Amino acid sequence: MLDYSQIGARLDALEKLPSCNSNNSISKALEQAGFSRRDFMKWAGAMTAFLALPTSFVPMVARAAELADRVPVVWLHMAECTGCSESLLRSDAPTIDSLIFDYISLEYHETVMAAAGWQAEDNLNNAIEKYKGNYVLMVEGGIPTGDQERYLTVGGQAHTGYEITRKACENAMAVLAIGTCSSFGGIQAARPNPSNAKPVHKITSKPIINVPGCPPSEKNIVGNVLQLLLFKELPTLDVYNRPKWAYGLRIHDLCERRGHFDAGEFVQEFGDEGAKKGYCLYKVGCKGPYTFNNCSRERFNSHTSWPIQAGHGCIGCSEPNFWDNMQPFEEPMAGHKFGTTLGLGADNLSDKIGIGVLCLTGVAIAAHAVIASIQKNKD
Ligand code: SF4
Ligand code: F3S
Numbered sequence: 001m002l003d004y005s006q007i008g009a010r011l012d013a014l015e016k017l018p019s020c021n022s023n024n025s026i027s028k029a030l031e032q033a034g035f036s037r038r039d040f041m042k043w044a045g046a047m048t049a050f051l052a053l054p055t056s057f058v059p060m061v062a063r064a065a066e067l068a069d070r071v072p073v074v075w076l077h078m079a080e081c082t083g084c085s086e087s088l089l090r091s092d093a094p095t096i097d098s099l100i101f102d103y104i105s106l107e108y109h110e111t112v113m114a115a116a117g118w119q120a121e122d123n124l125n126n127a128i129e130k131y132k133g134n135y136v137l138m139v140e141g142g143i144p145t146g147d148q149e150r151y152l153t154v155g156g157q158a159h160t161g162y163e164i165t166r167k168a169c170e171n172a173m174a175v176l177a178i179g180t181c182s183s184f185g186g187i188q189a190a191r192p193n194p195s196n197a198k199p200v201h202k203i204t205s206k207p208i209i210n211v212p213g214c215p216p217s218e219k220n221i222v223g224n225v226l227q228l229l230l231f232k233e234l235p236t237l238d239v240y241n242r243p244k245w246a247y248g249l250r251i252h253d254l255c256e257r258r259g260h261f262d263a264g265e266f267v268q269e270f271g272d273e274g275a276k277k278g279y280c281l282y283k284v285g286c287k288g289p290y291t292f293n294n295c296s297r298e299r300f301n302s303h304t305s306w307p308i309q310a311g312h313g314c315i316g317c318s319e320p321n322f323w324d325n326m327q328p329f330e331e332p333m334a335g336h337k338f339g340t341t342l343g344l345g346a347d348n349l350s351d352k353i354g355i356g357v358l359c360l361t362g363v364a365i366a367a368h369a370v371i372a373s374i375q376k377n378k379d
Contacts, residue, residue, distance in 0.1 A: 004060075007230055011063050014229065017070040020105030026066050029103055033094050040065075043096045050298070051223055052245040057230075064229040065096075068104050071229060072131045074124070074168055075109040075178075078141030078161045079152050079188045079197055084179035085111045085140060087215035087300075095302050097218040104225065107135065121155045124164070128171050136228060137172035138221075139165055142181040142188035142197030151195040162203060169204040174228055176209045177201065178221060180317055183210035184240075190323035201241065209234060210241040212293075214317035219298050220246045240320060242292065251288035251314045254296040257281065270330075275311065285330040286313025293318040 019025065030040055044062035048055060075085070088101050089112065106112065107127035108120075115123050127135065143161050144151040152161035169175050177200045180186040188197035201208040211220050223246060227235050235243040252258065260266070261280035268274060268283060280286070288296070291314050299306040307314055316326035326333070 004056075007060055010230070010232060011060065011067060014067045014070045020069045020072070020103070020107075024103075026069060026100060026103045029099050030096065033099055035096060035099075040096065047219075047223060047226060050219060050245065051227060060230060061226060064226050065100055067229060068100050068225060070105065071225070072105045072107045072127065072135040073109075073138060073225075074107055074127050074131075074135050074172070075138045075140065076161075076165060076168060077110045078139060078143050078165065078182065079195060080141030080179065080181045080186070082111055082140070084213075084215040084221075085109070088218045088221060095218065097222045100222055100225075101218065107131065118156050121157060121159075124168075128168060132171045134173050135171075136225065137168050137175045138178045139168075139175065139182045139200050140178045142185045142195075142199065143203055144188075144195035145198050145203065146196045148194070148196040165200060166204055169200070169206045172206065173232075174209065174234070175200065175204070175206050176211055176221075176224055178211050179216055180212040180214045180322065183212035183242075184320040184322075186214065187323050189321075207234060208241055209237065209243060211246070212240075212242060212318040213295075214322075216318070217295065217298050217300055220294070238292070242318075246294050247292045247318065249292065249294065249297075251291045251293055251296050251308070255288055255308060256296065257308060270311075281308060281311075281313040283332050284313055285315075285328065285332060287316035287319075287322075287326045287329075287333060288314040290326075290333060291316040291319055 027040075035043075041058065041062060044065060045055070045058050047065070048057045048061045051057075051061070053061070077085075088098055094102075108124045110120065113120065113123065141161075143165055145162055149160045149162045153159070154161060154164060177183040181188050181197070182200050185193070185197050185199050188195060189199070199210075201210070209224060211224060213220065220243075224235070224243060227243070227245075235245060238244055238247055240247075252261070255261075257278060257280045260278070261282060265277075265279040266274060266283040267279045267281050270284060282289070286308065288308065295306045295314070296308065299309070313329070315329045316322040319326065
């Protein structure tokens, strides 16, 4: 049950806390970047729908966004490429999401802070001490463990990533695993996993919100911050601890090429006529039917594009063990994973004799593709 008065009281209490940036505010920053109040309220309306909240929440979502600089955030980098931070920070024109992220009280973030060496270590320890129990911890990257724990050793005191993350988790109000590496191990944990990298949830008993993606969209990151500001509790999560409001549907469900899938119209190889016509990419490896994420709805770079619109299939980057399980990225899943019939790749069959193939998650999908292809060939 949503209790409006509790949320109102919570936002009132947040408002009384000092802002991280006393010389500026999120509202002023938005104005300076050319966003009108109307733009901001439109954005708040879209975020409300995005978080699957009723429209009556729009003013509260707007208020929570304006108070995002009241909650301290500690952002740790483990074994990773910094792509998740980059995707938020490097937009060519600031979006409302990236501006809000700029104004979040980032108490510690190795990519953006000026401090280095001893001073950086002090900053982290001070932030953990000062905001004990009240900060949001965001972890980017997998964590080397066991005999290989020292593969990730940081700073003059030679603490390992494992030690730093465990300590920061213990004292956090909430922990978000940002990106696939911290959510599921990602590329770091791909076979043979030489550093024995593990996701955050394997090294702490704290409840974790996983925000996977390689990288996750900025909306999924900012949406989680808003959720915590409004409710101070975990959102409804799926079996992999991903918020359902962001990861509740498959890429395939809202894909713009879905009509072609249903009609049995597939790209057979990159650059062919089908590719020029925007046909479905399943046969050149799209893993959209097996992948839960909202890219097909939200896209990237201010909603301009996303992998499938750019012409390549989804590689399943927000799923556990995607690097091992979804390979080869440019071959259809059922064909390489689940054997063949009459010596033909299972996915080839959809064009030839229409025998269903298939795999646990792919049964319905491949059967659908088979029927659609037969129909198409008849036509
Ligand atoms: Fe879109 Fe991929 Fe599904 Fe085809 S298989 S409709 S390209 S998600
Ligand atoms: Fe990843 Fe697929 Fe989205 S590859 S970015 S989940 S379209």
